[in-house]
Amino acid sequence: MKKLVGIGLLIFIILSSWGISYGSGETRITGIIGFGGKVKLKSVNPLKITVSTGNSGIDEGIIRIETENRKYYEPVKIDDNSEKVYYFSIPIPDSEGKIKVTLENKGKKINSVEIPFEPISEKTTVLGILSDEPERLNYLSQLKLNFIPMEDIEIVDLTKYLSLNEEELENLDMVFIENYNSEQLPEEFGQNLIQWVKRGHNIFIGNKTYKYKTLTGIFKNLNQEEIWHLGEGNVVPVNENLETISLDNIKESIEKYATYLNLNDLIKPENIFNRENEWKNMFFIGNSLLKPSYNLVYIFLSLLIVYLIFLIIGLGEKRGKIFGISIGAFSLIFLIAFFRENIYGSNVGKVEIKEYGEGVFSTGVAYVKGTKENSEFQLNDGFLDGYGEDNIHVMPLNQKVLALKKEVYHIFFQNRDEKESYVQKLSIDENSIVSGEIQNILPYDLDNSFIIIGDTVINIGTLNGKQKLDIKYRLDENLKNTGDFNYLDKVSTAVKLDDEEKQLFEQYYYAESNPKNCCLIGFSTIKDKDEKTYTMNVFQIDFEEKEHLNIPFGVIRPVKNYTKYSEDKYIREYTLEEGEELLLYYPMPVRGDIESLNLRAKIDYGSLKIEALNQKDKKWEELSSQLFQSDRVKNFTENGPLTIKITGKGRIMLPQISLRGKLKSGENNE
Amino acid sequence: MNNFLEMSKKNRELIFSYVLINTIVLLGCFFMIILTDNSYEEDLTGKMYLYYSIFQLILNSILITLWEWEKKGFFHIAMFTLSSFPHTILLLSVNNMSGLYGLFPLIIQYIWAMVIISIKNMMMYKGKSDFHIQLILKIFICTVIIFSLIFFYYYYEYRNLVIVSIFDRRIPLVFFLNPVMTSAGTAASQLGQPNYLGYKPLGIFCIFWISISFGINILIKHGRLCYEKK
Numbered sequence: 075m076k077k078l079v080g081i082g083l084l085i086f087i088i089l090s091s092w093g094i095s096y097g098s099g100e101t102r103i104t105g106i107i108g109f110g111g112k113v114k115l116k117s118v119n120p121l122k123i124t125v126s127t128g129n130s131g132i133d134e135g136i137i138r139i140e141t142e143n144r145k146y147y148e149p150v151k152i153d154d155n156s157e158k159v160y161y162f163s164i165p166i167p168d169s170e171g172k173i174k175v176t177l178e179n180k181g182k183k184i185n186s187v188e189i190p191f192e193p194i195s196e197k198t199t200v201l202g203i204l205s206d207e208p209e210r211l212n213y214l215s216q217l218k219l220n221f222i223p224m225e226d227i228e229i230v231d232l233t234k235y236l237s238l239n240e241e242e243l244e245n246l247d248m249v250f251i252e253n254y255n256s257e258q259l260p261e262e263f264g265q266n267l268i269q270w271v272k273r274g275h276n277i278f279i280g281n282k283t284y285k286y287k288t289l290t291g292i293f294k295n296l297n298q299e300e301i302w303h304l305g306e307g308n309v310v311p312v313n314e315n316l317e318t319i320s321l322d323n324i325k326e327s328i329e330k331y332a333t334y335l336n337l338n339d340l341i342k343p344e345n346i347f348n349r350e351n352e353w354k355n356m357f358f359i360g361n362s363l364l365k366p367s368y369n370l371v372y373i374f375l376s377l378l379i380v381y382l383i384f385l386i387i388g389l390g391e392k393r394g395k396i397f398g399i400s401i402g403a404f405s406l407i408f409l410i411a412f413f414r415e416n417i418y419g420s421n422v423g424k425v426e427i428k429e430y431g432e433g434v435f436s437t438g439v440a441y442v443k444g445t446k447e448n449s450e451f452q453l454n455d456g457f458l459d460g461y462g463e464d465n466i467h468v469m470p471l472n473q474k475v476l477a478l479k480k481e482v483y484h485i486f487f488q489n490r491d492e493k494e495s496y497v498q499k500l501s502i503d504e505n506s507i508v509s510g511e512i513q514n515i516l517p518y519d520l521d522n523s524f525i526i527i528g529d530t531v532i533n534i535g536t537l538n539g540k541q542k543l544d545i546k547y548r549l550d551e552n553l554k555n556t557g558d559f560n561y562l563d564k565v566s567t568a569v570k571l572d573d574e575e576k577q578l579f580e581q582y583y584y585a586e587s588n589p590k591n592c593c594l595i596g597f598s599t600i601k602d603k604d605e606k607t608y609t610m611n612v613f614q615i616d617f618e619e620k621e622h623l624n625i626p627f628g629v630i631r632p633v634k635n636y637t638k639y640s641e642d643k644y645i646r647e648y649t650l651e652e653g654e655e656l657l658l659y660y661p662m663p664v665r666g667d668i669e670s671l672n673l674r675a676k677i678d679y680g681s682l683k684i685e686a687l688n689q690k691d692k693k694w695e696e697l698s699s700q701l702f703q704s705d706r707v708k709n710f711t712e713n714g715p716l717t718i719k720i721t722g723k724g725r726i727m728l729p730q731i732s733l734r735g736k737l738k739s740g741e742n743n744e
Numbered sequence: 745m746n747n748f749l750e751m752s753k754k755n756r757e758l759i760f761s762y763v764l765i766n767t768i769v770l771l772g773c774f775f776m777i778i779l780t781d782n783s784y785e786e787d788l789t790g791k792m793y794l795y796y797s798i799f800q801l802i803l804n805s806i807l808i809t810l811w812e813w814e815k816k817g818f819f820h821i822a823m824f825t826l827s828s829f830p831h832t833i834l835l836l837s838v839n840n841m842s843g844l845y846g847l848f849p850l851i852i853q854y855i856w857a858m859v860i861i862s863i864k865n866m867m868m869y870k871g872k873s874d875f876h877i878q879l880i881l882k883i884f885i886c887t888v889i890i891f892s893l894i895f896f897y898y899y900y901e902y903r904n905l906v907i908v909s910i911f912d913r914r915i916p917l918v919f920f921l922n923p924v925m926t927s928a929g930t931a932a933s934q935l936g937q938p939n940y941l942g943y944k945p946l947g948i949f950c951i952f953w954i955s956i957s958f959g960i961n962i963l964i965k966h967g968r969l970c971y972e973k974k
Contacts, residue, residue, distance in 0.1 A: 129809050371774060374834040381830060385760045391755070397756050398749030401827045408830040412843050 083474060088108040091104075098201035102126045104175050105189045107166075109230040114200060114245045116345040118163045118457060119143060120238060122187070123175060125150070126157040129435050133721035136178045139447065142171025147467040147476070150177075162470055163241055163457060163723070165346045166573065169193035196343045197225045201479045204259075209668045210317045211250060220324055220661065221687060221717055222332065223635065224340055236263045240433075241457055247339050248328065252280035252316035252547065256291035263294045269493050272305025274335030274588065281311035281508040296487040305495070306333055306431040323422035329714030332565055334489040334661045335588050337633040337715060341659070349458060350486045352585040353439050356425045357484055359574050363423030364482060371651055377407065422451055424607040426487075427582050430496035430515070431614035438609075440485045444477030451475050455487035489557045496592065499618040500527075500721065506549040512594055513542045520596025520611060527552040527615070528628025529730065533569050538598055549626050555676040555727050558583075559649040578610040584643050590614050591629050623735040632658040632718070648724045650682065660716040660731055668711050668735040671702040680724015685716035686710055695720060751820050754812055759827050762807050766828045769799060770835075789973045793835040794931045795916065797849045800828055801927050806891070810859045813865055821861060825854045841934060848930045852949065856923045860885065860952045862960040869964050892922045909933070913940040922947035923950055 105123040113119050115257060123137060131154035136715060139146040141164060152158050166173070176186040196201070203211050208231040215227045223409040225648045232238075232249065236259070242268055260265070271277055272445060279296065280288050289296050296302055302309040310333050314323065338344075381404045388397025399734050426438025436561055466483045467476040500510035514520050514537040525532040529551040537543065553564055562583060567574045575597050582589060594613040599606070617624065634648070635657040649658055662668065675684065685694040686701060690709040697718075702710065710716055718729055751759075763882035773792050804825070812822065820922045832846040863884060867877045896919050900907065907913050910929035920926045 108756070300886060369839060371834070373828075375771065375774065378770070378830060378834070382760075382763060382767060385763055385827075389756055389760055390856050394750035394756065397759070401759070402822050405826050405829040405833075409843060410831040412837050463956070588889075653875065 079186070080284040086609075096576045100128050101130070101132065101177065101184050102128075103175060103185045103187050105173075105175050105187060107173060107189050108166075108194075109200075109228075109235060109245075111191050112194050112228065112230075113166050114196060115166055116196045116347055117169060117245055117343075118165050118241045118346060119245070119659070120235070120242045121162040121164050121173070122357065123162065124157060125152055125160070125177060127154050129150050130154055130178045131156075132177070133179045136185075136413070138174075138178065139175075140174045141165075141170075142167045145321060145462075145464070145467070146470055148469050148471050151408070160471065161237060161239075163187045164302070165459070166193070166325045169568045194228050196345060199224055199227050199340060200230055200245055201227060202230050202246040202677055204232050204249065204251045204254045204256075206233075206253050206255075208233070211252060212320070214250065214324070217321060217324065217328075219329055220692070221329060221689065221714055222337065222340055228384075230404040238263065238266065239456075240266050240269055242549075244344070245439070246270070246275070247336065248314070249277045250279075250316055251277060251288050251293075252580065253284045253287065255287045256289070256293050259291055265493055268292060268304065269490075271307035271309060272304035272495070274333040276307055276328070276331050276336065277309045277331065278316070278324070279311050280315050282314045283317075290550065291626045299386070300385070301664075307713065308333075308664060313726050322355055326713060330712075331664055332659075332661055332715050334631065334633060337659045337661060338588065341401065344527070346459075349585060352581065353437070353486055354461075354484075357441075358583060359425045359577065360423045360439055360482075361610060363608060364421070364441055364443050374411070377411070389613065390460060391449070393407050421449075422453070422605040424487075424605065425578070425609075426607065427578065427610045429586075429590070429612045429614065431612075432495050432497065433490060434492045434496065435488045436487075436609075437586075438487055439485055442477055442485065443482045446478055447715055449477050450473060453485065454486065455489050456491065457488040459486045460484075461486060497614045497616045500545065500615055502549075502620045502624050504622075504624070509544075509545065509546045509573070510547060511542055511544050512613075514538065514540060514596065515613070516540075516598065516611065518598055518600060520598055522571055522575055523594060523596030524565070524568055525594050526565070526616070528626045529556075530626075530628075531565050531568050534594075534596075551627060553628070553685070555674075557678075557727055558645050561646055566658065574608070575610070581728050583610065583645060584608060589631070591631050592616070596616060599657050605707065608689065617664075619737055621737055623663060623668070623733060623737050625663065625731075625733040627672075627730045627732045629734070630660050632660050632728060633657055633715075634728075647678075647725065647727050648720070650680070650723055650727040654721070654723075656720040658720070660718070662711050662715055663733065665733045666737045668707055668733050670704075670732070671707050671711065671716070671735045672732045673702065673729050674696070675729035676727040678725040679726065680722060682720055682722035682724045682726055684729070685719045685721075687719070689713040689717075751823075752812055752814060752963055754810075755814070755820060755824075758810055762803065762824065763827050765803060766800065766831050769820070770796070770831050789835070789838045790935045793885075794928060794935065796835055797927050797931045798924055800831070800849065800855055801826060801923055802829075802889070802899070804853050804857060805923075806858060808860050808877060809864065809885070811857075811861055811864070813868075817861065818858070821857050822854060824851055825857060839935070848934070848946070852923055852927045852946075854912050855950060855953050855957075858957045862915055862957040862964075865964055866960050870877045878972050888922055889924050892919065893924070895919075896925075909937040909939065911937075911939045911941040911945060916947050917941075918946060920949055923949065927929075928963055 081618055103123065103125050105121060107113055108119045121139070130148060132152040132387065135150040135152060137148045137150055137160065144164065144165065146162065148160065150160070173189040174186060174189065174191060176465055177184045183364065201214055207213055212229060215226055218224060218720050219343070249267070276567045279293060295310050296309065301311065310327055310331055312327060314318065381400065384400035384404070385397060387393065388400055393444070421443045422685070423437055424443040426436050427435060428436040440453055453472050458468045458473065458475065460468045460475065461484050463479040463483060465481065466485070467478070469475065475485055496515065498512050500508050500512070502508050512525070517539045519539055520537040523534045523537045525534060525545070527549060530549045531553055532547050534543065552568070553561055556564060562580055566580065572578060581593070590612065592615045594615060596611050598609050598611060636654065650656055684697040686697060688709050716731065720726060760867060773796070777788055829846065829850060832849060833843065834847050835842060846911060864881060867880060907914060910925065910932045920929070926945050929945055
């Protein structure tokens with residue numbers, strides 16, 4: 075008995091010591107999400123996962139990430155005794171869920187970790203700070219704007235997150251730079267930040283005590299300039315020390331330079347899940363993209379003719395065998411050809427909207443057809459999401475998906491690539507005549523192309539690849555005072571859009587967060603070897619001005635803020651109920667001085683009261699024909715967006731404004 | 745082994761004309777689709793599959809009345825049905841459907857052809873004249889395929905039925921003894937129409953008609969074969 079106990083003890087000691095030695099070489103996995111664990115809900119957050127291996131490496135490893143409603147899957151390979159860092163971008167749906175990361179090797183679970191996070195609601199304003207002493211800027215969390223509603227504020231020390239990509243940078247609303255050596259910014263992050271500004275965000279940068287540090291690197295040219303207009307956003311030097319400046323002064327700058335995207339982020343923040351859901355409307359187009367090409371049909375039809383010939387031969391005397399064999403053989407040939415069909419047909423179809431403005435932004439749905447079990451597809455898109463389906467694995471880093479079953483799967487994708495500017499320039503004169511040259515910069519044809527400038531649609535027809543076209547057109551405002559339905563209807567009849575094109579255009583009209591009211595639109599279908607893409611291309615158009623500022627009706631889109639929750643989406647119209655209040659913010663162009671402002675609106679029915687905010691006296695004034703006359707215009711537009719309040723009961727086609735003015739001289743207008 | 749592929753010239757001509765007509769119809773359909781060039785039209789090819797499977801069945805039952813029974817007849821009729829399989833495959837591939845789906849119309853067609861041939865054999869066994877054989881067969885086919893549809897229409901009107909799909913719960917299963925109904929229903933549910941009955945109609949169709957043709961064949965086997973006597 076004692077012997078047995080002794081042996082047992084010995085075995086236990088050996089086992090446990092082996093365990094300890096094994097344990098020292100254990101593979102560890104750690105992760106951190108968002109901004110130091112703080113996660114902005116319903117948008118794309120950075121997830122950093124560090125894997126450190128022990129004595130045994132990982133050959134056929136898989137990192138599995140599971141959130142409340144999404145699953146990601148990434149094949150990895152790590153040597154022994156080494157550490158590897160992986161950066162993922164994942165959306166988080168709500169505050170309840172968990173994020174679980176599991177590491178597997180050859181199908182066996184090695185380690186798993188649950189990543190804690192602290193949710194920030196999507197309405198929270200996130201301010202990014204670049205400073206050597208970030209705590210001295212913490213007072214910014216007390217910020218409250220005069221005219222624009224702002225909920226909680228979260229401050230993020232950006233120096234810790236210099237690896238953010240463009241998608242993740244979208245979580246930030248504004249960036250403040252003070253007491254920071256701008257030369258320290260990594261090149262890629264600097265470029266991403268500039269791109270972020272070009273898309274319509276603002277950077278406020280200290281231009282006093284630490285001028286020698288802040289105005290270096292990418293911000294070097296601000297030494298000569300008063301302000302740097304970049305695309306739709308601005309880099310604004312503040313001539314005071316940001317650490318000691320009064321909140322009132324900051325407020326002024328923020329409101330004055332507020333852009334469409336700025337206001338939209340504050341009032342109606344982007345929700346990636348909503349966006350994905352809206353793209354579900356496009357599923358039906360993709361199914362037809364995946365149809366086998368006509369090539370296959372032609373091959374089959376010619377095979378049928380051959381089949382008939384064989385049967386004719388088999389009809390002769392004593393050739394019965396040929397007849398019988400050919401029936402069997404051709405059935406088999408067709409069956410084989412059918413199962414090898416993927417050679418001819420496309421297995422990946424994409425429907426997308428591609429915006430060429432500052433960089434290229436594309437959103438869409440990809441349809442992949444699993445031709446056999448576990449088929450892999452390379453999609454090459456920055457952000458992929460499989461609509462929460464179980465039988466599809468998204469590999470975000472490899473930009474691949476793995477379809478487990480022989481089915482058609484839908485995958486949402488979003489891409490921000492290229493940092494070039496594709497904005498096309500036209501000029502406009504006093505008499506609203508638009509002239510200039512537009513170009514189809516793509517090598518392939520654009521079908522059914524048209525130009526939209528505010529309330530005017532100009533039909534162009536097919537634009538061949540690389541074709542240039544001279545435009546001289548008087549803006550006749552053929553879409554004047556139309557509601558949403560009439561607007562879409564008028565555009566599609568003017569351009570003769572077919573069903574799919576109309577659907578895509580509607581998708582763009584309703585779902586895009588920053589749609590351009592001044593653009594060239596055209597449709598293209600590209601067939602690749604095994605990929606077919608159906609695209610609505612949107613080229614942003616800007617007005618090239620020398621001295622005068624001239625913005626026609628409908629180009630400036632208001633950001634709406636309504637007190638009641640409304641299920642329906644309204645873009646150009648709104649139906650107010652009793653006691654409801656609608657606020658409209660029209661971002662003002664900061665490049666010029668506004669001399670005259672015209673406003674027009676159409677009340678469909680009901681009685682509505684329309685007021686505008688006098689920013690100088692901070693009071694609402696009822697709309698009248700004298701309101702925006704001569705000098706008074708500045709009271710409404712100089713210190714921020716033009717704000718209109720509509721109350722009462724009835725339906726209104728939202729007011730549109732047109733602006734005239736002079737461009738400020740001596741500014742860098744890039 | 746050698747002669748199981750061998751068929752009489754008449755039967756071969758029958759199969760050939762069957763394939764020829766099918767091919768011409770299919771070419772016509774595709775010609776129409778290519779002419780309209782509506783590459784995003786989802787329904788057109790789907791409808792084509794549905795109507796084509798009905799057409800195939802009717803053509804099959806018209807031609808099979810001319811069939812001459814030989815030794816290994818079961819196999820020859822299988823070849824007759826199989827001869828239009830390539831056409832079905834073509835339509836399936838255009839519709840992005842599974843290849844296995846093509847088996848269902850084949851099974852229905854085969855069973856239906858066997859029923860007709862069994863009846864023909866029985867009447868030959870009884871020594872009826874060619875004229876009478878053809879007449880009775882045609883009446884039989886018309887009753888099952890066309891008249892039953894007319895009865896169904898009366899039933900539908902009289903009962904004020906609301907029908908959303910071919911395989912609808914409100915349709916009595918008896919009507920699915922009609923091969924056209926079963927075939928159309930299978931094709932429609934393959935194309936995504938709601939199916940409330942599952943495989944029930946197909947099951948009932950198969951069981952009923954297989955037992956009938958078996959019964960007839962047993963009857964014939966136990967008697968003297970008329971055409972061998974001659």
